[in-house]
Amino acid sequence: xxxxxxxxxxxxxxxxxxxxxxxxxxxxxxxxxxEGELVEMVPGLIEGLKRVAGTQHHGAIYITNGHxxxxxxxxxxxxxxxxxxxxxxxxxxxxxxxxxxxxxxxVEILEFGKRAxxxxxxxxxxxxxxxxxxxxxxxAVHTDTSTGIRSDIPAIRGAMDAAGHPxxxxxxxxxxxxxxxxxxxxxxxxVTIAGSQKGLMMTPGLGFVxxxxxxxxxxxxxxxxTNYWDWRPRTNPxxxxxxxxxxxxxxxxxxxxxxxxxxxxxxxxxVWARHGALAQAIWxxxxxxxxxxxxxxxxxxxHRSHSVTALNAGSDxxxxxxxxxxxxxxxxxxxxxxxxxxxxxxxxxxxxLGHMGHVNxxxxxxxxxxxxxxxxxxxxxxxxxGVVKAAxxxxxxx
Ligand SMILES: *Cc1c(COP(=O)(O)O)cnc(C)c1O
Numbered sequence: 128x129x130x131x132x133x134x135x136x137x138x139x140x141x142x143x144x145x146x147x148x149x150x151x152x153x154x155x156x157x158x159x160x161x162e163g164e165l166v167e168m169v170p171g172l173i174e175g176l177k178r179v180a181g182t183q184h185h186g187a188i189y190i191t192n193g194h195x196x197x198x199x200x201x202x203x204x205x206x207x208x209x210x211x212x213x214x215x216x217x218x219x220x221x222x223x224x225x226x227x228x229x230x231x232x233x234v235e236i237l238e239f240g241k242r243a244x245x246x247x248x249x250x251x252x253x254x255x256x257x258x259x260x261x262x263x264x265x266x267a268v269h270t271d272t273s274t275g276i277r278s279d280i281p282a283i284r285g286a287m288d289a290a291g292h293p294x295x296x297x298x299x300x301x302x303x304x305x306x307x308x309x310x311x312x313x314x315x316x317x318v319t320i321a322g323s324q325k326g327l328m329m330t331p332g333l334g335f336v337x338x339x340x341x342x343x344x345x346x347x348x349x350x351x352x353t354n355y356w357d358w359r360p361r362t363n364p365x366x367x368x369x370x371x372x373x374x375x376x377x378x379x380x381x382x383x384x385x386x387x388x389x390x391x392x393x394x395x396x397x398v399w400a401r402h403g404a405l406a407q408a409i410w411x412x413x414x415x416x417x418x419x420x421x422x423x424x425x426x427x428x429x430h431r432s433h434s435v436t437a438l439n440a441g442s443d444x445x446x447x448x449x450x451x452x453x454x455x456x457x458x459x460x461x462x463x464x465x466x467x468x469x470x471x472x473x474x475x476x477x478x479x480l481g482h483m484g485h486v487n488x489x490x491x492x493x494x495x496x497x498x499x500x501x502x503x504x505x506x507x508x509x510x511x512x513g514v515v516k517a518a519x520x521x522x523x524x525x
Contacts, residue, residue, distance in 0.1 A: 207231025217271030
């Protein structure tokens with residue numbers, strides 16, 4: 128039998144849980160896109176997004192997913208033949224690098240493997256060696272969703288400054304915006320990209336690109352920026368449709384407005400603190416389970432994301448655990464991504480827990496208790512009582 132009937136919980140690292148409030152806000156007849164409420168609402172939405180990103184500069188909304196924002200960030204700043212440096216701590220850095228290559232951009236990967244953050248000293252050394260300043264941008268992923276590793280963006284900025292290097296700093300905050308502390312302007316980031324479907328608690332479909340005047344200046348020397356991706360009309364529109372290079376994403380914008388209102392009500396500091404406390408509860412559980420068995424959090428301590436945890440089960444039982452949790456208890460865990468080749472036995476060693484956006488104490492404690500039941504059911508060796516450690520952590524922390 129199963130006990131899965133009831134509220135199901137999609138605990139994968141995006142798309143994340145969409146609050147009922149947001150869904151209800153989207154459930155409406157199509158609004159007029161030429162005048163009225165929707166048209167008047169958009170400038171305020173962009174200001175709200177900029178507050179979440181910690182920037183006073185420019186913000187553009189695209190009807191796209193994260194891949195589209197990867198492309199938008201590059202098309203507006205780099206020309207074919209330009210070179211970028213990509214410090215890599217997982218699959219998503221390689222994904223961004225692949226988009227750059229497809230645009231004719233020369234890519235150099237600075238590889239840190241799957242279990243370590245970006246090392247600022249290595250980055251500084253590489254940039255210092257580039258005395259001709261051939262490298263035009265550093266593409267840094269804040270939280271790599273495949274490995275659960277969060278890199279230190281201020282330290283990356285510091286490395287670039289210490290090397291005296293003028294490259295643009297671009298940050299992929301798809302998995303971290305609205306989860307982990309991020310302050311674009313204070314941290315000296317020139318371009319930030321994010322999307323609607325992770326920490327921002329919305330359905331997939333909206334991509335966000337924030338940029339400062341230095342990044343916009345890089346656009347001046349480009350021969351061509353394709354019309355759809357051009358961020359200038361979107362941030363300085365002559366007519367309303369320029370915001371989206373066409374029809375506005377009508378119902379999505381109402382959902383986004385509701386999600387931003389929820390973040391403002393909780394405050395950004397409150398949102399960050401909630402994600403931090405829940406992440407620590409999750410680590411307490413997994414570290415305890417793993418104290419008597421092979422189960423292990425992939426990311427090293429001190430470099431763990433507050434929005435996603437990647438796990439190694441140490442055997443091929445991760446897939447059985449995922450399937451048990453979903454079929455028996457209504458909890459969907461994420462597959463491992465980029466940790467092992469699909470089709471190999473090792474692929475079944477990995478899974479991920481998404482804890483981004485609309486998550487709270489009882490959801491996380493419920494998910495952890497379900498996982499503990501699953502560990503026992505699939506006979507994955509572990510120290511019983513991880514849930515108690517998580518509960519104790521929250522009791523103390525709150
Ligand atoms: C999810 C994600 C992306 C890609 O987003 P898509 O919407 O799947 O295109 C890019 N970077 C990071 C860090 C992500 O977590």
